[in-house]
Amino acid sequence: MNEIDRRMFLTRAAGGMAAMALVPNLQAFGGLSAEDALRVGVIGVGRQGREIMGELGKIPGVSVVAVCDVDERRLASGLRRASGATGYATVREMLDSGGVNAVVVATPTHTHREVAVECLKSGVHAYLECPLAHTREDCIAISDAARSSKGVVAAGLQGRSNPVYQLARGFFLSDSVRDLVSMRAQSNRKTNWITPSNDPVRKEALNWKLDPKRSNGLAGEWGTQQFDVFNWYTGKYPTRVSGHGGIRFYEDGRKVHDTISCTLVYEDGATLGYDATLANSYGGKHEVFFGSNAAIKLGWSHGWLFKESDAPTQGWEVYANRQQFHNDEGITLIAGATKLAEQGKLKEGIGLPNPAVHYALVDWVTAIASSGSVACSVDEAARATMVGIAANDAIVSGKSVDIDLSGL
Amino acid sequence: MHLPLIRKPCVLPRRENDFDRYTPLAFDAMGCRFEILIDAERSSMDRGDCVAVCENLRDLVLDWHRRLSVFEPSSLASHINRAPANDPICVDEDMFALLTHCDQLRERTGGAFNIACGTLMMAHGFRNDTIEDLAGLDLSCAFELNRSDRTITKTDSRIGLDFGAIAKGFVLDLMRDELDDLGIEHAFIHGGTSSVLGIGDEKDGQPWSVLIDTGIEIRLNGFSMGVSELFGRSVQTDSVTSGHLMNPGSLAPATSNLSRVVCVHPSAAIADAYSTACSVSPLLIDQLGDESCTLVALREDNEPVFHDPLGVVCFKS
Numbered sequence: 205m206n207e208i209d210r211r212m213f214l215t216r217a218a219g220g221m222a223a224m225a226l227v228p229n230l231q232a233f234g235g236l237s238a239e240d241a242l243r244v245g246v247i248g249v250g251r252q253g254r255e256i257m258g259e260l261g262k263i264p265g266v267s268v269v270a271v272c273d274v275d276e277r278r279l280a281s282g283l284r285r286a287s288g289a290t291g292y293a294t295v296r297e298m299l300d301s302g303g304v305n306a307v308v309v310a311t312p313t314h315t316h317r318e319v320a321v322e323c324l325k326s327g328v329h330a331y332l333e334c335p336l337a338h339t340r341e342d343c344i345a346i347s348d349a350a351r352s353s354k355g356v357v358a359a360g361l362q363g364r365s366n367p368v369y370q371l372a373r374g375f376f377l378s379d380s381v382r383d384l385v386s387m388r389a390q391s392n393r394k395t396n397w398i399t400p401s402n403d404p405v406r407k408e409a410l411n412w413k414l415d416p417k418r419s420n421g422l423a424g425e426w427g428t429q430q431f432d433v434f435n436w437y438t439g440k441y442p443t444r445v446s447g448h449g450g451i452r453f454y455e456d457g458r459k460v461h462d463t464i465s466c467t468l469v470y471e472d473g474a475t476l477g478y479d480a481t482l483a484n485s486y487g488g489k490h491e492v493f494f495g496s497n498a499a500i501k502l503g504w505s506h507g508w509l510f511k512e513s514d515a516p517t518q519g520w521e522v523y524a525n526r527q528q529f530h531n532d533e534g535i536t537l538i539a540g541a542t543k544l545a546e547q548g549k550l551k552e553g554i555g556l557p558n559p560a561v562h563y564a565l566v567d568w569v570t571a572i573a574s575s576g577s578v579a580c581s582v583d584e585a586a587r588a589t590m591v592g593i594a595a596n597d598a599i600v601s602g603k604s605v606d607i608d609l610s611g612l
Numbered sequence: 613m614h615l616p617l618i619r620k621p622c623v624l625p626r627r628e629n630d631f632d633r634y635t636p637l638a639f640d641a642m643g644c645r646f647e648i649l650i651d652a653e654r655s656s657m658d659r660g661d662c663v664a665v666c667e668n669l670r671d672l673v674l675d676w677h678r679r680l681s682v683f684e685p686s687s688l689a690s691h692i693n694r695a696p697a698n699d700p701i702c703v704d705e706d707m708f709a710l711l712t713h714c715d716q717l718r719e720r721t722g723g724a725f726n727i728a729c730g731t732l733m734m735a736h737g738f739r740n741d742t743i744e745d746l747a748g749l750d751l752s753c754a755f756e757l758n759r760s761d762r763t764i765t766k767t768d769s770r771i772g773l774d775f776g777a778i779a780k781g782f783v784l785d786l787m788r789d790e791l792d793d794l795g796i797e798h799a800f801i802h803g804g805t806s807s808v809l810g811i812g813d814e815k816d817g818q819p820w821s822v823l824i825d826t827g828i829e830i831r832l833n834g835f836s837m838g839v840s841e842l843f844g845r846s847v848q849t850d851s852v853t854s855g856h857l858m859n860p861g862s863l864a865p866a867t868s869n870l871s872r873v874v875c876v877h878p879s880a881a882i883a884d885a886y887s888t889a890c891s892v893s894p895l896l897i898d899q900l901g902d903e904s905c906t907l908v909a910l911r912e913d914n915e916p917v918f919h920d921p922l923g924v925v926c927f928k929s
Contacts, residue, residue, distance in 0.1 A: 286704060402656060402794055
């Protein structure tokens, strides 16, 4: 083998290891046949719903044929994003029209139960945005409805479909971090979380996230997606949570904390520290697994492996792409590394080309087309949501709260 | 890279007491820095809502950035650019409206403004991807739009769209519509200082104004301004320096004796498109100048040529 061939072999082998866990996700989705074409109704077309519509539009064989929202302005805005779609003010009208065989539920969290159960009873395929619901009881009700549904039901915990997260999980499960000693996550974004409107009634409806009766705060609304990453990687669920929070920046009379911190404890004594704030964006949203050999940091579109100096070196590391963070050097975990290496674009492919929700939707559509299993079941979403609800309860009450995942 | 044209590149409050009056927000999108300033004191909304309005406008811009950027592989623009010839691509209503508007502006400018110039950007070294062969390429019929099924069909696989000459103005128009809906009457927004929108006035009836390098002040109460420079960006190949504005007719980088063109128009998208078109084809200055459009062109010797029916140009000593 000459030098160039050897290099190419090693580069491919490096990518090969990285890509093993990615194969299902990166296989080109061939689309659905005309008779199986997915006619999707998107329920709830706020910002998240409209982003979902955009991503659905990229998937072959999928058409958004209906849009549903109780808010007239949002409905009009959603309709502009869907060629030829019909608008509905109620879910019942949309389902009764018979025009849809699949739905995406992207309404405010506290309305998920009513909307999701109605859709699941009708037997259409369903993609349910997460957090799954506002209360434990609602989570259980949706899970029960999903179990008896005739359609393929997926929950939108996006880490499970994210190619970077799938790749990093392969490293995690193959003992790259060795002994897991602790976990940490944060979600920082500078935003006042207000949806503006000069109509007081509309403003009240749109700003549910700032109403403690309708919102589980930062831990519930933002934390749930991240708590699930730890559930998925470790195969364990935290059993207890304590925390605190406060209104540290937005002195506008709000009741929902703008800054929180909590600690989730696992049965074996491991802990997950979680912080979130609306007042600062430093570090954004990420999760970290700390082990005796390495740490894995995940940032939704990017991932890195930070190795300890005494950790064994793998052959492929010689060709791996690296990034410097102050005193630490991270090996970038690159999705689709094999393909990129073949194209000589390994260094360009550090981040994901699509937003995380794209991969979750592709997984759902693929599961429908292949009658396969979904990347994230409703039961898993219910568990992660219950963790988020418990975390919010602990933060609001200032007391340690046992996490009860029973009833599913 | 030339310095920004405007002498007030930062609209964030300049005096300490302005912080009580305005809600400023700055962010990066579409390859430049956007700045938004809302006069909260003269708004019917409280300050928190005005901050939220700014954040919503930012999200709107970022949303369109993700759709229009040719540097984002997942964008709708990149999706269209990857499509082969004669393969209809279905797009949403908003995107179709933008494409239709661009096509109308192409016709109105005699082809000088053309979003299919992305092909030429690739051919002349402004992109990572390159096109070697432009033979037989006709950008006057680069794509077909079909209203009935909202599709765009490229007529040649080499065609690449580039919204750089209109995207910032387009989102400024959307932002103005949002602000209108919310009843906000006094605000100032710019994208990279080359696309500028003034709504209402700055204070006490004084118009929002920007100063051009040569001492020309443009007053923008209710108007938008687009600025185009032949060498705003450039590449050097051998001994030749080429500016980033392309001539869709000659398929080559544009050349003229105008260093900058400023267009003021009620629509920011049109202001952007016209300023580009006039830079590419200076004869358009006489043709496009009507009662709704002010055009100021600066020659290489900095002598201005202007047509100002809007009465927004003011010379400062």
